[in-house]
Each structure stands twice: as structure tokens, then as C-alpha cells.
Amino acid sequence: MMTTVPGTVVPLETYYEIQIFLFREARLLDDEQFRDWLALLTDDIHYWLPIRENRFRKDRRPAPTPEESASVYNDDLADLTDRVARFETGFAWIEDPPARVRRVISNIEAETTAQADEFVVYSNIILYRNRRQDEEAWFVAARRDRLRRVDGAWRLARRHVVLDQHVILDENLSVFL
Amino acid sequence: MKTTQDFRQLLRADGGTQHRDIYWNEDIYAQELEQVFARSWLFLTHDSLIPKPGDFVTTFMGEDRVIVSRGRDGVVRAFLNSCNHRGNIVCRADSGNARSFTCHYHGWVYGLDGALADVPLEKEIYTEPLDRKQLGLKQVRVETYRGFIYGNFDTTAPSLVDYLGEMAWYFDTFMDVPGGSELLGPPIKVRIKANWKFFSENFIGDFYHAGWTHAAAIKIIGGALGLILGNQAVAPGIQFATTFGHGFNASSGTDEIFPHIHQGKVAELFNDWMRARIPVVRARLGPERAQLYNAIWDGTMFPNNSFLRGIDTWKVWQPRGPREIEVWTWTLVERDMPEELKRGIRHTNEKTFGAAGLLEGDDGENMEGNTQTSAGWVTRQQPLNTEMGMGREGFREGYPSKLSEPADNEAAHRNFLRMWETMMTAKDWDEIITRRRQDART
Numbered sequence: 001m002m003t004t005v006p007g008t009v010v011p012l013e014t015y016y017e018i019q020i021f022l023f024r025e026a027r028l029l030d031d032e033q034f035r036d037w038l039a040l041l042t043d044d045i046h047y048w049l050p051i052r053e054n055r056f057r058k059d060r061r062p063a064p065t066p067e068e069s070a071s072v073y074n075d076d077l078a079d080l081t082d083r084v085a086r087f088e089t090g091f092a093w094i095e096d097p098p099a100r101v102r103r104v105i106s107n108i109e110a111e112t113t114a115q116a117d118e119f120v121v122y123s124n125i126i127l128y129r130n131r132r133q134d135e136e137a138w139f140v141a142a143r144r145d146r147l148r149r150v151d152g153a154w155r156l157a158r159r160h161v162v163l164d165q166h167v168i169l170d171e172n173l174s175v176f177l
Numbered sequence: 178m179k180t181t182q183d184f185r186q187l188l189r190a191d192g193g194t195q196h197r198d199i200y201w202n203e204d205i206y207a208q209e210l211e212q213v214f215a216r217s218w219l220f221l222t223h224d225s226l227i228p229k230p231g232d233f234v235t236t237f238m239g240e241d242r243v244i245v246s247r248g249r250d251g252v253v254r255a256f257l258n259s260c261n262h263r264g265n266i267v268c269r270a271d272s273g274n275a276r277s278f279t280c281h282y283h284g285w286v287y288g289l290d291g292a293l294a295d296v297p298l299e300k301e302i303y304t305e306p307l308d309r310k311q312l313g314l315k316q317v318r319v320e321t322y323r324g325f326i327y328g329n330f331d332t333t334a335p336s337l338v339d340y341l342g343e344m345a346w347y348f349d350t351f352m353d354v355p356g357g358s359e360l361l362g363p364p365i366k367v368r369i370k371a372n373w374k375f376f377s378e379n380f381i382g383d384f385y386h387a388g389w390t391h392a393a394a395i396k397i398i399g400g401a402l403g404l405i406l407g408n409q410a411v412a413p414g415i416q417f418a419t420t421f422g423h424g425f426n427a428s429s430g431t432d433e434i435f436p437h438i439h440q441g442k443v444a445e446l447f448n449d450w451m452r453a454r455i456p457v458v459r460a461r462l463g464p465e466r467a468q469l470y471n472a473i474w475d476g477t478m479f480p481n482n483s484f485l486r487g488i489d490t491w492k493v494w495q496p497r498g499p500r501e502i503e504v505w506t507w508t509l510v511e512r513d514m515p516e517e518l519k520r521g522i523r524h525t526n527e528k529t530f531g532a533a534g535l536l537e538g539d540d541g542e543n544m545e546g547n548t549q550t551s552a553g554w555v556t557r558q559q560p561l562n563t564e565m566g567m568g569r570e571g572f573r574e575g576y577p578s579k580l581s582e583p584a585d586n587e588a589a590h591r592n593f594l595r596m597w598e599t600m601m602t603a604k605d606w607d608e609i610i611t612r613r614r615q616d617a618r619t
Contacts, residue, residue, distance in 0.1 A: 173367075
């Protein structure tokens, strides 16, 4: 494979594969195929959703890091597996009857990195959750992913979710964005 | 305003049953804001979160917006976040460092102490100079207990330490350790459609729910809590109830079993910390608190500041009307802990009691159900019940407050509600103190 300058837009075929990966990932989550979703993650996955404070523009504090911020998710594979396992216990009362969840993925951009098999992928997500009789929640976020090709298959290695809320406006954020 | 007589209809004298209106009714809520929130010590922030001059956070006391800031003199002050000209919000950021606070509407400037510092074009447009002393932002009484900063609007209220009462002795278990305790922020905030008191009560003493509500999470990460999975067994523990309504459960381990829900490397670090720390606490604070130090706690400081030790979450239930709250969540750590352990504890707290917490979500829906069913008029006439452990409260040598066994108990709920009823009906703090001391003795 030809090496390119990091930050170069990927060729159409790669872009197509990445797009299919993200769409498939969203479908697996919508359909609660959580074990199949876990199989799409690398062993060193870091899944991060920090809270976003209202700060003045002139505020010179550095942007939050996973080590130094409050997070909704700051998970490795073991943490994510715990969340899935909790779901499977049969005791997760708030998931029963199940919610209706739909993800819409868009604004996908993919760029090369210094590693030939890794790509930076930007996308936006709108997640609609409808549960019980009439409870509705919308979560809108940007995602900064790192996708890796492992033995010819696409895997998610990093996800930084930039959620467009300060106060979480539904009772929980127990959905993967 | 509802009177003592009215409240006899709403709350049985011993606190064992309640009319659901106290979790639903708009008039009762309005009375709560005035009688409870405007007279109680409410948690604002921690010293560690505003360490430098000019550092500030904005928060709420009840539904009143306040700014908490550290002045150039290093003193922490709090004042209303609402301009005295036309009422607009003066500071729109959650935190930061400022020299002053400027209202967006006409540019009135307030200092870090809340004093009115500048009014644009004042000389040209006002006939007489403004009385700046009268136009400063309304000050909140601020007092600190071992770095934990509280505010009170009532200048006649007892001091923070007197209001804590016996709770100060219990708080010292983790606040009066070498280096003290601190909070990691900023707070995570979640909106839930439930009455604030259900959360305060849940944390003050509802150990009973843990094995059932949280069965799924406990099955996955149970650790020391595994025993109570599915309410199959009663865990050993004590419930404490103090004069001014504060209370907690403590479910103890032994010196070799440290009850917590940390996992993996964090659990190792935590166990090492506890092994080294328990003898220090015993030497400094005595055997009772050494045992409490090695316990999982769930507690509430009246009215709306709750916490868990061993999971190390620190919460404020900010009321938003009678049927909605914002949960604010910080992480509680000891200042002398290694950074890696502090980060690990933050992760455990966020994973279990954050906005996507493995346990937090379970509670939220229960509290919404408790609250929203009261929309039905007939439903609302059915009393709620907190009779568990009735008649078992007593005193024990070595502890300063009433206590009760086991931790599966509603003694602290009843005590909380009796404090609430006292504040709702008492005309002043003298009456609150008299009535509460009477209750604490019997």
C-alpha cells in the first residue's frame, strides 16, 4: 500500500468501507446486538464521552482530557463489556420492556494517519430514544473515531463523543453514541 | 401556607406514612423553597474546585441562582446571580476565573464580592448617585466544614457545624483524616422528572432497594455488595439518624475485607490504601470511626446533599419544581490518595453513579414512577409507607446519635421527614431547634 501524508482524504473505496462499517455498527446497536458490536472493537478501545461545561471564550484552561475531566463514558473494553453483560442479566429493569432506539449517522469524513492501517473518521450522530408510553429523548453528537484495519477487517479503536448537551436532558445516557 | 395542623393530615406524627401530595403539590413545593431551602445549609462547592483568587462556580440554592467565588483576599463568598437592575443573570458560565461579573443587559459590573462596582453612564443618566450599598448582589452566608463549602440565606440559622450536629462527628470519619477529603469536578448534571425528596430519602437510608433495584449491576460488579443480590439476604449494617435530619447507612467490612465496588487495578490500589489508612484513622478517631471508615455508606445531609462512601459519589439534588430535579454528581476522594487511585475512583463513580452509571439509571426511573403516578387523584390519596424498623431506634455507647439495625431500615427516612415537617411549619430557627432536640431525645 502506498503511504500518504497523514490527514489526506481517503480514496473512495476506503471511504465506502468505512461508511458501511459505521452504518452496520449503528444497526447492530439499534437492534441490541451488543455482543456483535463488542466484536467490532479493538482490544485497546477507548470510548470517551466527556461532559461539556459552559466556559467563557476567553477561558484559557486547556480542553478536558480523559484523565482530567468528568466523563459520562471513559471506558475500556472491560467496562464496555460490563455494560453489555448488565444488559444481559435479565435484571436490568429499565431496559424491560425494551426502548425503541434509532441512530442516524452522517457527515462522514475519513483521513489517513501516520499508521497505514489506521484512519481518523469524523461523523455526526442523531440518536432518538423512545421508551415506555411516551418518553422521548434526542441526543445529537459529533464523533471523532479512530478506525483500524485488523487482518483485513475494520475495527473501532478510539471514539471521542462530543455530545451537544451540558445538562443531560433525559434521565440517563445509557446508550452508546 | 400550610400549618402544623395541615401537616398532621399529610405526614403521620412518627413519619411512618405520608400523603403523596408532599411529593407533588405546587403549593407545598413553593412553601419548601421558602421554609426549607431558604433556611437550610445547602452544598455549594469544595475548596479544591475554586483554589485561586478569582475562581468561581455558578450553582443553585433551591431554585435561586448563585455565584460562588474566591476573592482577591482568598475568602470564598456567595451571592445571588441576578442583577439588581432588571433581574438578568449576571454570570452565564458554569466555572472559570474572573475579575468581575458583568450583566449583559446594561453592563452593570459586580465585583468578586458581589458588590456593585460600576454602572455605565451613572453620572449622566441618574438624577442622584445610586446607593451602591443597597444594590450589591444579595449575600449568602458561607461557611466551610473541612473544605466543603455550604451556603445559607438565613442569617438566624445556627452555624454550619451546629446544623451538622452529630453528623459532623460522622463526617470526620473521612473528612478529618490527614490531608482531608476533596471533590473532583466539574459536576455531571442530569435532568430527572421526579420529586427531590425521593432521592434524598433513597440515599439517606434505603439500603433495602440496593439488592433489588440494582440487581443487574450488582450481578456484574458486585464485590462486597454481592451478598444482597436479589434481596436474598440482609447485609450487616447500622442506620444513623441525627437531630437536624441528616442520616446514613454504614455496611461494614472487616479490616481485611474492604467493602467497595472498585474493579481490577483500582480495587488493588484502594485495598492498599485502606490497609494502610485504617490504623491511622483508629489512632486518630477511635475504634467506632475506624470501623465506619471501612464501610460502604449511603447518606444524606438535609435537605438535598447525598453521598456514597466506598463508591465515592457526592450529589446534590437540585429541585426544578415539585416533579423534576437536576442531579449534580461529583467524585469524593481523599486529598492524600495517589493520583492514579483518585482517577480510578472517579472512573468507578462515573461508571456506576454517573449519567450512564450502571446503577444510577435504575434509580432515576423508580423515582420518576414514585412521582408521576400522583397525577391520578385517587392514586394520590393512597398513603406511602415508611414503617420499616419502627421502634428499633435507640442509642449506643460510643456513637453521638440515634441508630438502628440492620441497614435495611426506614428510621432515617422518618427522621428526615420529621425534620422536613418541622422546617415547613416552624416560624423560626429557635422553634426548629427546640422541636428537633425534643425529637432527638425520644
